[in-house]
Amino acid sequence: MERLPIFKMGKYLLVTIQVDMHDQLALTLQDDLTIKIRETGAAGVLIDISALEIVDSFIGRILSTISLTASVLDADTIVVGMQPAVAITLVELGLSLKKVRTALNIDKGIELLNASHDAPC
């Protein structure tokens, strides 16, 4: 089964989505990520979607769910590098992802995580 790799970077986990997200892949990612957070006790998760060009409401919801699940396990989730077209699409779909934190790129995402954990990784 197709899986997205999850990298461990110090206290944080990093997922980069480089392929077209289909529903099953998104669900698998959700499962894998939850397990990995549990295993590593990660303090934060960075999801890099800068290569993602097509989204639908399902992917939007999954991003939201991942973020909420992670916060239950005491990890901050930051979605980084969303493309303008993707942002517009999500807004038009009525998904403002109010609970999800965002950053322009991975660097800024790490800054944000560091700021809220007061220690560099």
Next chain:
Amino acid sequence: MSNKINLSALLEQHKSALLPDWIKEQLSSVTLRKDLMTEAELRQQSEDFYKLLCNAAQSNQLTDIMQPEWANLREFLKGVSRSRGIQGFNTAETATFILSFKQPLFKIISEVSQENVKMLADSIWAITILIDKLGLYTIEAFQKVREEIIKRQQEELLELSTPVVKLWDGILALPMIGTLDSSRTQVVMENLLQQIVATESEMAIIDITGVPNVDTLVAQHLLKTVTAARLMGADCIISGIRPQIAQTIVHLGVDLSGVITKASLADAFKLALARVKDSRAKTTLLQNS
């Protein structure tokens, strides 16, 4: 003697009388625009038209100008309309170019048909229909050119009125001017988001000092833009809300509570600077520790 008019032969035979007459007619007309077009140009255009009309009339098919025989003439009329539209002629002035051809032509026809009233009436009717059709065609083409000009100007306005300005490292400003409708907001939104990516700015100030009125739709558009920017990881500040507009927003029940708003662009800039510096300071602090 046939009652049907032979326009082609008529035009050939009486060229020496018709063409000067027609040009004289145009030159004496009240719609002549000496300031926009020289006499030589007018003369040239008239001669070209005459030549093409001769060629087209050879088909002896005077009722339908959409036939292929008339293609050259149609093309020519389109060209005339285009050049006149760009030069700034109005509709009447453009139409007169074709319609003024009637009088000299009728004069010749009445001379040729002499006592034959039936032929005179028939010929005049046939010519009237033809010239009117050509006139209408010209006006239509003229209108199209004018519409194109208007459309192009609208597009240019759209581009001009939505500049995204970089104020500081990491701070963008978007001074909005004029009425906001869906299509403009779309352009504005895309411009802003693209610039956010290109300049890696974490703050964007949307200044609506130049927006005359804000209704629910405009407010919704603004909120959408702010939300989209937030999704990409940039914060938006809306500034320059005029007192009346602030009242309208409250009356309409638009919820701007999730958005940072400031009275003036200066205030918004101050806040943006503080935020950017704050995040930079934190980073350096953390890197040094």
